[in-house]
Amino acid sequence: MHQYSNLQELQANLLMKKFSMEDVVLAYLDKIKTDQPTLNDFITIMEESALEQARLLDEKIATGVKLGELAGTVLAIKDNILVKDQLCTAGSKILENYIAPYNATVIEKLLAADAIIIGKTNMDELACGSSNQTSYFGPVKNPVNTDCVPGGSSGGSAAAVAAEHCAVALGSDTGGSIRQPASFCGLWGLKGTYGAVSRYGVTAMASSFDQIGPLATNPDDLFRVFEVLQGQDNNDLTTLDYKFDFKNAEKIDIKKLRLGIVPEYFAKTDKPELYQELLEELKAAGLEVKELTLPEPDLALAIYYILQPAELSTNLARLDGIRYGYHSAARETLDAFYRNNRGAGFGPEIKRRLILGTYVLSAEYYGAYYKKAQQAREYLRAEYRKLFENIDLIYIPTTLGPAFRLDEKMDPLQMYLEDIFTVSANVLGIPALSLPLPYADGELPRGAQFMAAWQREDQLQAIGQFIYNKIHKK
Ligand code: GLN
Numbered sequence: 001m002h003q004y005s006n007l008q009e010l011q012a013n014l015l016m017k018k019f020s021m022e023d024v025v026l027a028y029l030d031k032i033k034t035d036q037p038t039l040n041d042f043i044t045i046m047e048e049s050a051l052e053q054a055r056l057l058d059e060k061i062a063t064g065v066k067l068g069e070l071a072g073t074v075l076a077i078k079d080n081i082l083v084k085d086q087l088c089t090a091g092s093k094i095l096e097n098y099i100a101p102y103n104a105t106v107i108e109k110l111l112a113a114d115a116i117i118i119g120k121t122n123m124d125e126l127a128c129g130s131s132n133q134t135s136y137f138g139p140v141k142n143p144v145n146t147d148c149v150p151g152g153s154s155g156g157s158a159a160a161v162a163a164e165h166c167a168v169a170l171g172s173d174t175g176g177s178i179r180q181p182a183s184f185c186g187l188w189g190l191k192g193t194y195g196a197v198s199r200y201g202v203t204a205m206a207s208s209f210d211q212i213g214p215l216a217t218n219p220d221d222l223f224r225v226f227e228v229l230q231g232q233d234n235n236d237l238t239t240l241d242y243k244f245d246f247k248n249a250e251k252i253d254i255k256k257l258r259l260g261i262v263p264e265y266f267a268k269t270d271k272p273e274l275y276q277e278l279l280e281e282l283k284a285a286g287l288e289v290k291e292l293t294l295p296e297p298d299l300a301l302a303i304y305y306i307l308q309p310a311e312l313s314t315n316l317a318r319l320d321g322i323r324y325g326y327h328s329a330a331r332e333t334l335d336a337f338y339r340n341n342r343g344a345g346f347g348p349e350i351k352r353r354l355i356l357g358t359y360v361l362s363a364e365y366y367g368a369y370y371k372k373a374q375q376a377r378e379y380l381r382a383e384y385r386k387l388f389e390n391i392d393l394i395y396i397p398t399t400l401g402p403a404f405r406l407d408e409k410m411d412p413l414q415m416y417l418e419d420i421f422t423v424s425a426n427v428l429g430i431p432a433l434s435l436p437l438p439y440a441d442g443e444l445p446r447g448a449q450f451m452a453a454w455q456r457e458d459q460l461q462a463i464g465q466f467i468y469n470k471i472h473k474k
Helices: 007-015 021-039 047-063 105-112 155-162 179-185 219-229 246-251 263-268 272-284 299-318 334-345 348-361 366-390 412-417 423-428 457-472
Strands: 042-045 074-078 116-121 168-173 188-191 211-216 258-261 288-291 393-397 432-436 447-452
Touching: 007 021, 007 047, 007 219, 021 042, 021 047, 021 074, 021 116, 042 155, 047 116, 074 155, 105 116, 105 219, 116 155, 155 168, 155 179, 155 211, 168 188, 168 219, 179 188, 179 432, 179 447, 188 219, 188 457, 211 219, 219 246, 219 457, 246 457, 258 263, 258 366, 263 272, 263 393, 272 288, 272 393, 272 457, 299 348, 299 366, 299 412, 299 423, 348 366, 366 423, 393 457, 432 457, 447 457
Parallel strands: 074 116, 074 168, 258 288, 258 393
Antiparallel strands: 042 116, 168 211, 188 211, 188 432, 393 447, 432 447
16 A cells, blocks of 8 residues: 555645556555455445546646645545445445435535545444444444454444545444444544534434544544535535634644543443543643533433434335335235335334334324423533533543454344443534544554534544644654
């Protein structure tokens, strides 16, 4: 592989013509082809179009045309984000033949910035899961240790970056699906403020939680890609009117950041001392640290697993095999046709959530569950608003432990508990970053998580870059 530590360096090399973009893409494609049979991280490899994009970029370089800010960035895209004329399965049988008719807004933005798309990545079915084991296209293996899961639901995206199949990948994060796989694969993952990034052209999971974001090997690439993705979009009226600017982070004085920690959360993990070590570094750098008692620690998870299935069940109503997607040959009655299509098209985890979601939305139980959960969500938002008056960042673990083994059977409830530290950011709509704690060869990575107040991704970038320079950069 061509060696460069981040995209800036790669761009400089391209401009100095040390190698061509075509060389870079060919090297990635080679590596993908070697590893794909084992890792299974891609659903579609876009060999032809990636090479074509690379040649176009080489031409631009040769003729001295001004390059876009992501020129040279090779990206893999989670398979729930539409890339025109490519398969977009969302990891589900019901969409196994679905070809995207248009580009998602994020794809338009990446292409306009001269990024190159190399393929579509495997994922948990319709983004439900924390291990990538629910995909109709089979599980993905963790490149750090192939006996283990890569995490989910953006497991293919995380594996693709960790295996050097691309420089950066896009994932979607509804309850942790960028941060948890980033944590399991030793990567950096960012979920922005709800509304920071357009959801237009994304297979909706739970619309009031979903956000697209990047996974990368370093904070520089992560936030540069985020800068391009972010911004208001007329096609998604939930997008917010503010602009994240990569350059702003350098104006932030780390010593002035007030850091909130929850010591019991570190104690819940399998290696509290690792989290403590990073904390000591931050204290030594002069950050003010406050111990927090978070309002009702388990509440966010309970809220999530009521509202998420509710929203999922309404969003998935459109997947009935009538207009598009898988449909069965048996169609004696309309009712049977629906049942056959959805019965065969969805896997067990989706069916579980559809039952849960329609139950909490049913006339009889709506008040007791759905409405209550909405009220609790508002209560939590108000509590955190108060909390953020006295602190800037909250530092907690991303997960309880490292990647678990592929053959470890987990019951659904145990799997839902995987999200205990990640769902709060989605329930509240605040931005959150997962970054890898240092780990030795042969060990499994673990992630540290930083959450900031609404629209303060600049503070996450500042702390991320500080930690990177301090402990990651060789
Ligand atoms: N593990 C969570 C779930 O299964 C998160 C999913 C996600 O963020 N897409 O719902």
